[in-house]
Amino acid sequence: MNFSWLKKTLLVMKLTTIIMLVALFHVSAKSYSQKINLNETNAPLKKVLQKIGKQSGYVFFYDTKEVKDKTVTVKLKDASVNQALDNCLQNQLLIYKVVGNTIILQEQSPANQEKEQLKPVKVTGKILDEKGEPLPGVTIKVKGENTVTASGSDGSFAITAPSNNAVLVFSFIGYATQEVSVSAGQTMIIKMQPQANALNELVVVGYGTQKKVNLTGAVASVSSKDLESRPITNLGDGLNGLVPGLNVNVQNGQPGIGASFSIRGVTSIGANSNNSPLVLVDGVARDPNLIDPYDIESISILKDAASSAIYGGRAAYGVILITTKQGKKGKTQFNYSGSYTTTRPTLLPKYVNSEQYINLFNQAQRTGAASGGYTSSSPLTALDSIKAFAYFADPAHNPDAYPDPGNPNKYRYVGNTDWIKVLYPGWAPQQQHNLSLTGGDDKTTYAVNFGYFKQEGLEKLANQIYQRFTPSLKLNTDVTRWLTLNLSMSLTNTKNNNSASSRIGQGGPTNGSWIPGDLRPLQPVYNPDGNYSGQGSYSNPVAIINSGGRDINKQNDFWTTAKVTIKPADHFNIVSDFTYNALSDYDRANLVPFNEYGVNGTFLDVFPWTNPSQVTENRLNNNYSAFNAFATYENTFNKKHYLRALIGYNQEYKHYQTGYAFANNLIDPSLASIGQNNATKPVVNGTETEYALAGTFYRLNYIYDEKYLLEFNGRYDGTSRFAPGSRFAFSPSVSVGWNIAKEGFMSGLANDLNELKLRASYGVLPNQKTTDAASSAFQYPYIATMPYGSVNYLFNGQLGQYVGAPGLVSPTFTWEKVQTKNIGLDYSLLDTRLSGSFDYYITDTKNMLIGSQVLPAVLGTTPPVLNAGDLRTKGWEISLSWRDRLFNNQLSYNVRVGMANYINTIISDPNNTILSLSSHYQGERLGTIWGYTTEGFYKTNAEAAAVNNSALAGYTWLAGDVKYADLNHDGKIDFGNNTVSNHGDKKIIGNSTPRYRFNFNLNLDYKAFDFTAFVQGVLKADFDPTGSRVFNPFPSDEYGIPYAYGADSWTPTNTNAYFARARFAGSGNEQTQTKYLQDAAYARVKQLTLGYSFQPAWLNKVSLKKLRVYVTGSNLITITSLFKGFDPEIIQNGGSYQTYPIDKAVSFGIQATL
């Protein structure tokens, strides 16, 4: 292809940009002429002012009446604006004020004349609510000063103002803040009005803001208030359960682990499809887990296609817009907030003790032997049992190890160690501190924030410490009346220092298990002679943690955005910004060898898994830049026709680089320095990838008479992730709204009905998101590259390197599309005491890039991903809020309830023609659980032998094995050919999709106290624990360590047990089945906070503006019927019994403003 035309176009574009900028600066230079020349005699003042305006570039603002009939005589040369005005206005009883680039003229009133007389005055008054009742507890503040007081129980107040010109600010939660000028000498009666609901509040939407009342899409918003009142470790923690339809998946409670988000359960079953929403922080895509939650001002969640369409191909699964705190005009304000938290897992696993272990192990061994199943190749001996039982009964007088009769150098262990207690003995602390400084004058504002967070891991001995520093700086300045510059910079610096034990698969929470998988309770921590236990076969986590090396991760995420806002004329606004991000991540793990000793300190061997000494380094360097430019026109014609149009351009580029280096045989094994090695074959690896995205977008709003709302959004996107012929996609959307409450025929209800709005929207968005990682497979999914690596065969003494066959890629590979229809209702009643909204949606994910094509294995590779398959999500969300006051207005309360529900159904999946149950199939409801129907346990061996269970497990089935129902009466238990048409004895026994997620918030304010309760949960969900060790003492072999619950397994003397007979690799009993299906519904009290705000009288003494102390309990109470081995939140997010659980925590915090 010839691209010369393109180059030319680009050149033209560049030139045009330059010309435009030059023109801009030319204009600005002219408009700042300070030289005023006047020669007027008895000229009308209006005309003279016009001349000054023309020469200086200033705009005048005045009441025409005041200027009318006034004349002026003036002669000036090269005078300044001030000189000119002073000259013109003397003797005119007019004063002027320069505000920005506007000059305001005012009549010189008697009050103004007294302006200079600064004399403190004492002001008294009474505050009433809307019903005329006294309103206590209202904060009264002198504007611009530190003087603060509050109204008493009868609503009265007294305050000393600095002068007669002072303005008092009256504020109270739930009421509109009022500013009233001091009227000295008389009792001021202030009538507070309930906060005109949030309807006129501005909500951040894509590339702009919108009045809440004028929204036509499904948008939810969260203010900083909901995040500030308690300590949260990260944004996910704070948003969890707050907004119906926003699902936050907290993966686990490991220090430094973030959350993932999804909106409305809308999803794709596409291969590598990333169905997380686009998260934009101040307009730039960022990882929400790396943001300091204290820096957040507001969050908008764009749920439907209409509101997200402007973001195109990355927004198919919704958008989360985060706005951070900006500087505020006024006096410098200094804030501090800090908290100390102590955490404990919501639950800790319980493993069997030595006695239970031996019993279960021997039962499994006997079962295996009796039924031709798996048996241990190193069974426990009779002597082991005798000694272990003796120690169990009387640890003080019996040894926990004895020399092995078969090998006198080695111990056999017969102790009884609770490894969980050894490794996770207590509570782990967290602390956080935030300092912020904001302020500014009329033209320039600034905000400086510094956050610090520190969390210690629960595995005490590992001494894991996670730290995060988040400094940021924001500057905003109005350079001229038409030009605003904005610069923001932020850094997130994290450090995670952990033991290297997880690196070698030897346990530790980072690889998903609490203790090494084969760590028997029989093993003591130390040998009788004082050395660490463990003799090659059994790893001792305490030894590894203390001696095996460290794994340290450091991350720096730097962001800077420069933004220019130009207002070339009334109603016009042009914004252009450029963002740059550098993310670097460096991880270094080193392994240090240590010795293992046998009986009486005999040297046995060097512990093999950390030998030889080694260092691994993983580096990541990502660079990202984004450019946005958009222009807005906004105007109201004839008072009834509101019009806003926006058009813009966005482009983004990201470059990924990773590096990996490995060397072993360090010169000094304890020095984690990769350079100091004797390695024969160090390993170096690296990848480099990139992606680019460019799009043009528009929005058009039209509102007629505040009643009829119409909005069009759209975007035309191109991405580097698809082949040139199929890389562009258009995402159109339209939405309409009808403010019924504003109709004339509703006027009778005006007092009770504050808002009633119907909304409807439709839009189609393409999806380009794949896993965001530096791999060619994710970044160039349409190009099949040839894999390379090393092969375990030595060519001339060196590992062979190879280049392999590429995978298959469909030639038609392109965007998948998400089409959403949404209808909604917003309402606000009874003086806005009751408000809420309801949304119903149908989302079709079409042409999903599905990799689940089922093809015969003779193909020899993974079937190519195809644009096939449609998924439909139907759901609704409801939210309801009630706020009022009680007890003579002294108690204000607010109750919010939300609920969301959805179901996903596969509409078509042409890849799975045979409707195999092992992948998605047409008609499937996502989350469907197929399983067998349990009929208890076989009572006798004969009963078991009579049933053909060979499809599930080939060993002989015995009494105590699970008895399944023969649903299809074919005389055997099987799964047919595992398809929808022939599923044997399986049937649908449940669904794992969480249904009816709900949240409940209660806020109370009583005098100086505030109280918040937040409950969140799911009303319906099933959980299939198959594969979890809770239900299978020895799932795949003899090496697993059963959980304590496994002790209730069937034996001839315990036939009413919960679990079947113990087996090594007892796959027959481990089928998905009705008996062990769990009801995963739950309600969890996420937060209970009690706060106390010190009263103004006291605050004045210590020169503080605000001081609040609080105590918060998180996750303290959970109600669920789930089997006690599981945390309901963890399993909902795909975790299991072994996942590091989320924490319950108690925090103490303080918030102060100077």
Place this chain on the structure above:
Amino acid sequence: MKTKYLIYTTLAVIMIFAACKKDSFLNRTPLSDISPQTFFKSETDLQLYCNQYYSQLPVQVFANADDQSDDKANNSINQYLAGTTTIPVTGGGWSFTFIRTCNYFLANYSKANLSDATKNIYVGETLFFRAMTYWNLVKRFGDVPYINKYIVDTSKSALYGPRLPHKQVMDSVFKDLSFAVANIPVTTPNGRLNKYDALALMARVCLWEGTYRRYAGAGDETNYLQAASTAAEQIMSSGKFSLYTTGNPKTDYYNLFIQYDLRSNPEAIMCMYYAPTVLMNNNDRTMGEAGDGYSKNFVRSYLCTDGLPTALSPLYKGDDSLDAEVTNRDPRMAQSIATRGFDFLNGDLITLPRIGTSVTSTGYQPIKGRSSRLADWNANASTLNFFIFRYAETLLIEAEAKAELGLCTQSVLDLTINKLRDRVGMPHMIIANLVKDPQSNFPSLPVLIDEIRRERRVELASDGFRFDDLLRWHAGSLINNPETILGIKLLPKVRAEYPASQVGSVVVDGNYYVRVYPSITTRTWNDKLYLSPIPTQEITLNPAIKQNPGW
């Protein structure tokens, strides 16, 4: 006016941006990965591609080898022979991934601008591995779909073809191997495949197929038996290989399998070489903890030093103790099984067989390929080499093929079996003197073939051939012999020598032989086990594929 100018310019700029199809900005291609378009240009490229095949080489790792046969009875019963294998939905060995890897090469290698001779070296390597893979599929499943083209279009019927009959697939395997033999050079650099490696595989595959056809009654076996012999003879006559010996019949056989560099060993046609820190294995330790053991039936096949079976030899001392049992026996027995005085690890000498522990199940602890060095015991730190093709096997192939062809003369035996016997100081096998063993596993076979099979079993103990041999001899029912799951004799007075706790749970039969599996006294062969089950999903997807008999 200025304002208007500004607005229009700005809008114009945005429109221009919008109108530009930013292909140059959006065109991004892999920066650090290899694209197929630029590959297969040079000989290095061909080599790089072929290197991946080498991970498929049939390395003779001793740990747990032959557990699925009548030779051994591991603590953990073999699930396949126990009949407890279930039909899988997918997987189960029905994999054509490697076939595709080979076919991709064949579809692309000709892009390289090289001489045909050079290219054919790598085509030869590719066909060597494709042949080996198909042979393995045939051994496991019988008839299999034969794919010899690189499939791009997944909608094509190529994916839905029927299974090609066993014999036709093997004829293609033979063709592939012939090409490999003809085109892979005699000498190659850096441990790459050479002509003799190809011949060794040719000999192995052809003997398997020839005897399979004969004993399964499939017919047309002669060509294969002849080809096996021809290939073996080409290796023998090359003069490059001989049996390893230092003149010490009591130690040479054991020492051969604990070598740290077999690359210059005359018995290694091809070896798996390991080097410290670069590539190491864990075999030594695995073998010491595998709970493994030879079966009574296997141990019985060792002849006495007079060349007679235990049932006939006056030298046989009985099996009341392992000490007695090993007396006057083929020296390979004491070099394959841990007996008194064997250094288990670093000076820890064996006195009694370590039954009741994870060291051995039957008491006949396999030591072939196990050293006593602590360094080898360390995790993944051993560099003991393995054989891929061992000259001894070639000699056994020649003897067996010739015998099956009816052409095995004494001079054939002298060039093959008797060379093996010379190394360990056993008397020669003399055709004229052969006596049928009354306890033979193959009572109806001619004594010559019977004894050649015995020699093979003994020499190739733990080399991993036994189950394949049972398949090709149609001799699966050998596992029905109760002796195949028995261990040493544990008379009460021997038991008393052990700590009670160690052998407390060891069960013996009426004659005091250790019963490895207390719940069964014998295994039962089912003829369906000659072929493995085909995953159910394959049959659902492709009705042309039918399940193997009995499954």
